Amino acid sequence: MWRDAVLVAGKDLRIEFRSRVALSQVTPFGIMALALFAFALGPDRVIMAKGAPGLFWVAVLFCTVLAIQRSVSVESANGARDGLRLSGIDPAGLYLGKSAAVAVQLVVLEVLLAAGVILLYGARIAVPWLIVASCALGTIGLAATGTLYGALSSGLRVRETLLPFLLLPIVAPVLLAGTRIWQAGMAGGTPSDGTQWLRLLVVFDAVYLAIGVVLFGPIQETA
Amino acid sequence: MAIASPSPSAVSLRDVVALSGRFPLLAGVDLDVAVGETVLIDGPNGAGKTSLLRVCAGLVPLASGRLSVLGMDPGRQRTAVRRRVGLLSHASHLYDDLTVIENVRFAVRAAGGDVARIDPACERWGLVGRLATTQASKLSSGQRRRVALAVLTARWPEVWLLDEPHAGLDASARQLLDAVIAEAAASQVTILIASHELGTAEDTATRAVTVTGGRVTADRVLDRQTPTTSGSVTHVA
């Protein structure tokens, strides 16, 4: 399982390294979203700094949808998905590998978006470990659910429109938890508020990773 | 080499029905292929040749009937069966953003194949030098087919399911393919070749099965000529 996971993650990241879709399209989209939020909320940096945690996570969520679309479309061309099924690769390994590749791309994106939030909105981080922990756990949850739903919708002709509709309500807890942890970790927040939300994220991640490891095979065969 | 009855069967279908929606791809196929046998599957377009191979690879679920591949049920022991079966299909299964050699390496590793066999296989199929580091998106369909064949050659599974393997290949690649098939047949690999073009692989085939309307309508043993009469077999490297 782990060997296959590393193999698949390496493959997806190599494809990203070659095509730069996430870096040259998804990340600029995220930054642009930050700018649009700023336009919508007016030039008052106090309001923006207050909204920074939520805006950060909304931008991450939208970018997740794009990253998952890309992760699915990589396997759609030339019947690559059938190729993977035929190779007898362990479905659990395939799931973890694809999730890991998405997670790595999201982490890079989050670093840039966090920098953007700090620079553009004047957000001040007081407890860095809370921010880092929320990003790490949130990213795992987003990648785990996204890869699952990506596989489910991979055979659909209407995937582009249906995937966000199905995925975004499911990841609502990630948005809520991520935002609350960020608020707790910002200047003027109460860091102790973050712990129960971190626990929620851990449960979320564990539940969906377990589901993916067990059910990715059957989902893949549904096509 | 392939003696019909006493050897265990590599692929066995009993009254297999497979559907796509409500359309029967296979409408009750009975077929036994012994280990080490090379079977040619012919029949008109849309007869179910491709479907038969996809069913054997476990890609298409059965609506009814029984299927066993290497003594296993592809519906249940998916991973185990697929590791030991190779399907050469119309789709190249390539990642356009990766180079040829990267594609081959990934495909062989994903299938749990022997990494040491990758380079010789690529060399054999002429995937060396600049071509090896070319992006897959820039390949012609014949070159894509060569890459897929290189993966198959490197993996060297126990059952080969070849769907129109000669399509898109130039003359020298066809000869090479025939040689590889002959070599595989000699090493007790079970081979099913779906093709309308009788003749190219007939030298190695021991049996020909005709599929029409999703059923096996004819099954005949081919009298093998002495191998020296055909030029392709002498090519074995």
Added chain:
Amino acid sequence: MTDDQSSSTGTIPHPQTSVAPNTGVTLAPVQSSRARMTEYIIGILALVGTVATVWLGLWVTPPDKVQGDLVRLVYIHPGVAWVALYLAFGLAAVSSLLYLWPRTRSLFWDRLAAASVEVGVVFNVCTLVSGSIWGKPTWGVWWVWDARLTLTAVLLIMFLGYMALRRVPAEPEVRARRSAFVALFAAVDVPLVHFSVNWWNTLHQGATVLNANLSPQIHGSMAWTLLLGFVALTLVFVWMLLVRFRIGVLEDWLADNELDLALAERQSEGAGLSDKSPTNQGGAA
């Protein structure tokens, strides 16, 4: 098509199909007379119960000391919410699980889940509307981002996503598996959403029926009306579920036979007016 349903049928009547002699066309599934009776009786009970609830709720029961006439919403709103949030969603989740479980796999469970979700959406919207009507005079606004309201809205979006997925054309088995997976993943998410929105914001008055502050004030007739409302709304749900399930069976039958019917119809155009039963000389099978 429906052979394997008899074993797994609970209260839901299952239609029987038969093949018309000498044609490829399967006759439309017909309800057994017992199933039809069950549907009628539940429908009548639901109607009577609802009418009785409305009558008791609006005319017989007294107004509340604190909430005045507003309290009359208590006979409808919690009942509707119970159906939408627990009954419909729970049934959809359980049926989806039973569909995915290999031993109980049958399109029966898929249709039941689909019917349950669709009827659940109706009740979910009713919950939000009746809640808003109650919320306006109580909280002063139509909508607040209260935990339970938010959870209900998120559930509605999940329901709608499930229905959108089902509308994508696919083979029945593929559609059934896909939708069952989506329903299951959503069901797993519900407790997580529940906890997160609870921590996020709570200003709901809590489960009204079990509320300790309110119960001493509940008049005898009020309690009975409340109970009747729950029963009546549950019956309405069951009745709608039965009808939707039957329509689902007919829809699948239509999808199966549309081409055969069209062929038979076309052929009968030439055959003259005398022929009553459609014939299909092409022998599609």
